[in-house]
Amino acid sequence: MHKDEERKIAARRDAFARIAIWQTLVFVLLICFVWANELFDLPALMFGAAATSFNLYLASVLTAAIIVAAVIAVGHTYEQQRGLLRRLLQTCMYCHRVKTREGTWEHVEEYFIKHYPVPMERGACPACSDMLVSVTEKASNSPAKALL
Numbered sequence: 001m002h003k004d005e006e007r008k009i010a011a012r013r014d015a016f017a018r019i020a021i022w023q024t025l026v027f028v029l030l031i032c033f034v035w036a037n038e039l040f041d042l043p044a045l046m047f048g049a050a051a052t053s054f055n056l057y058l059a060s061v062l063t064a065a066i067i068v069a070a071v072i073a074v075g076h077t078y079e080q081q082r083g084l085l086r087r088l089l090q091t092c093m094y095c096h097r098v099k100t101r102e103g104t105w106e107h108v109e110e111y112f113i114k115h116y117p118v119p120m121e122r123g124a125c126p127a128c129s130d131m132l133v134s135v136t137e138k139a140s141n142s143p144a145k146a147l148l
Helices: 003-040 041-049 056-086 108-115 128-139 144-146
Strands: 098-099 106-107
Touching: 003 041, 003 056, 098 108, 106 108
Parallel strands: none
Antiparallel strands: 098 106
């Protein structure tokens, strides 16, 4: 594997780690909210509802449920990301075809339409647009065109 490919994979893993950190932070904030609600009786404090006493059992059960949900959510996301890394696409650098699991080669648009059904727009990037404009201008100024 080339150094550039290794850097790209490392960057993806770093991105996946950032996603896991943010997911974990959300669950930690949710746990903090549960305990703040039990300790400070937020409905009574904010809305003037009837005061309730501290319920350690309820706070513990809710915390346990949140931790279970966090493990499932973060773990599921991690497994999806690992699967994505395992299925890195092998592409031809000349014709841009993609190697399928069966070992055949498909054009990149066909591959994505089959495996990831999302609408695709065709167009040219700014560099290609500039190149096409310059080629068109050169062709219109060529003496061969005057003979036609």
